[in-house]
Amino acid sequence: xxxxxxxxxxxxxxxxxxxxxxxxxxxxxxxxxxxxxxxxxxxxxxxxxxxxxxxxxxxxxxxxxxxxxxxxxxxxxxxxxxxxxxxxxxxxxxxxxxxxxxxxxxxxxxxxxxxxxxxxxxxxxxxxxxxxxxxxxxxxxxxxxxxxxxxxxxxxxxxxxxxxxxxxxxxxxxxxxxxxxxxxxxxxxxxxxxxxxxxxxxxxxxxxxxxxxxxxxxxxxxxxxxxxxxxxxxxxxxxxxxxxxxxxxxxxxxxxxxxxxxxxxxxxxxxxxxxxxxxxxxxxxxxxxxxxxxxxxxxxxxxxxxxxxxxxxxxxxxxxxxxxxxxxxxxxxxxxxxxxxxxxxxxxxxxxxxxxxxxxxxxxxxxxxxxxxxxxxxxxxxxxxxxxxxxxxxxxxxxxxxxxxxxxxxxxxxxxxxxxx
Numbered sequence: 001x002x003x004x005x006x007x008x009x010x011x012x013x014x015x016x017x018x019x020x021x022x023x024x025x026x027x028x029x030x031x032x033x034x035x036x037x038x039x040x041x042x043x044x045x046x047x048x049x050x051x052x053x054x055x056x057x058x059x060x061x062x063x064x065x066x067x068x069x070x071x072x073x074x075x076x077x078x079x080x081x082x083x084x085x086x087x088x089x090x091x092x093x094x095x096x097x098x099x100x101x102x103x104x105x106x107x108x109x110x111x112x113x114x115x116x117x118x119x120x121x122x123x124x125x126x127x128x129x130x131x132x133x134x135x136x137x138x139x140x141x142x143x144x145x146x147x148x149x150x151x152x153x154x155x156x157x158x159x160x161x162x163x164x165x166x167x168x169x170x171x172x173x174x175x176x177x178x179x180x181x182x183x184x185x186x187x188x189x190x191x192x193x194x195x196x197x198x199x200x201x202x203x204x205x206x207x208x209x210x211x212x213x214x215x216x217x218x219x220x221x222x223x224x225x226x227x228x229x230x231x232x233x234x235x236x237x238x239x240x241x242x243x244x245x246x247x248x249x250x251x252x253x254x255x256x257x258x259x260x261x262x263x264x265x266x267x268x269x270x271x272x273x274x275x276x277x278x279x280x281x282x283x284x285x286x287x288x289x290x291x292x293x294x295x296x297x298x299x300x301x302x303x304x305x306x307x308x309x310x311x312x313x314x315x316x317x318x319x320x321x322x323x324x325x326x327x328x329x330x331x332x333x334x335x336x337x338x339x340x341x342x343x344x345x346x347x348x349x350x351x352x353x354x355x356x357x358x359x360x361x362x363x364x365x366x367x368x369x370x371x372x373x374x375x376x377x378x379x380x381x382x383x384x385x386x387x388x389x390x391x392x393x394x395x396x397x398x399x400x401x402x403x404x405x406x407x408x409x410x411x412x413x414x415x416x417x418x419x420x421x
Contacts, residue, residue, distance in 0.1 A: 098130030
């Protein structure tokens with residue numbers, strides 16, 4: 001997914017033994033011998049292959065196979081699979097955002113995984129949920145991310161940090177002068193605005209009793225969502241957000257203001273840790289603030305996963321590789337190289353991981369967050385919701401009018417594109 005759409009309340013805690021995680025499913029000697037001489041292709045995320053280098057070497061040695069690792073932007077791998085899979089030039093194992101799972105399954109691009117419950121139980125509830133479609137498993141989580149609050153320690157200390165979004169509004173009223181700003185966020189996008197709207201009762205899709213999403217129940221324009229959007233509108237209306245952070249280029253403007261020391265705090269994600277460090281910003285990271293009703297701002301949990309291509313000619317072996325790459329031992333090694341927070345529950349309190357301020361912030365924020373919906377109908381939410389929020393931000397429409405129109409548009413698109421399922 002694009003950066004601005006990174007992607008159920010859960011706690012990254014609990015203990016699972018290292019030995020159980022590292023082993024994965026047992027295989028017979030006949031299975032090993034049948035894999036001898038095979039070759040698997042793995043599509044890994046850009047600049048992340050070092051994180052699985054040792055695991056790949058160990059798998060090759062144990063199974064007497066060759067594993068070729070190719071780096072591709074993870075958000076676009078499904079797009080490439082649509083062409084390369086049928087042509088026979090695609091991967092056996094790929095990595096992708098959790099919110100693309102539903103669409104990929106509907107298109108027949110992914111292989112269902114058959115792994116034991118003890119393997120599935122290694123991962124946080126939210127991360128494994130992101131890999132489920134119709135109660136079937138299509139991937140294993142390798143990393144999670146949420147939005148968090150970055151603040152410039154040279155402009156505001158940790159002790160001075162406002163505790164609520166409303167307090168950040170008051171802080172910004174005192175500090176924003178048109179060239180410098182207090183708190184900034186890309187609230188003209190549903191990926192970020194949902195953090196506020198859901199805190200007052202808004203939601204994307206309702207859920208059935210079994211936890212599955214109900215695409216006919218859209219909550220982006222209910223009373224709580226409208227109340228959240230009205231609070232968001234105040235930041236723009238009162239000049240606390242610059243006009244430049246509205247629209248597609250908004251993310252670049254927001255990040256530039258922070259790296260130039262012109263914004264005290266912004267909502268962003270762990271994907272910017274390295275960039276902000278290289279920029280020399282003396283920053284801190286913490287969870288998102290609370291709202292005036294006492295609820296913490298939410299966020300979408302983005303999940304990266306290992307998935308098996310439906311076009312793989314070695315699907316059983318590819319599944320074993322996915323299980324191996326995502327086990328506890330290899331997840332920790334991958335974190336040490338990539339700094340992406342693993343989805344394994346037992347690593348939540350691992351000292352090597354928790355010494356990272358970013359990892360701690362993501363872990364804490366995850367308690368108040370839910371996975372980005374992974375059903376295909378989610379594709380019909382992004383654009384109408386973003387368009388509505390931009391009219392709210394620019395004052396061209398009041399929140400209720402804008403969100404009602406967005407919900408109506410989304411419902412129409414869902415009916416037109418997905419009613420034949």
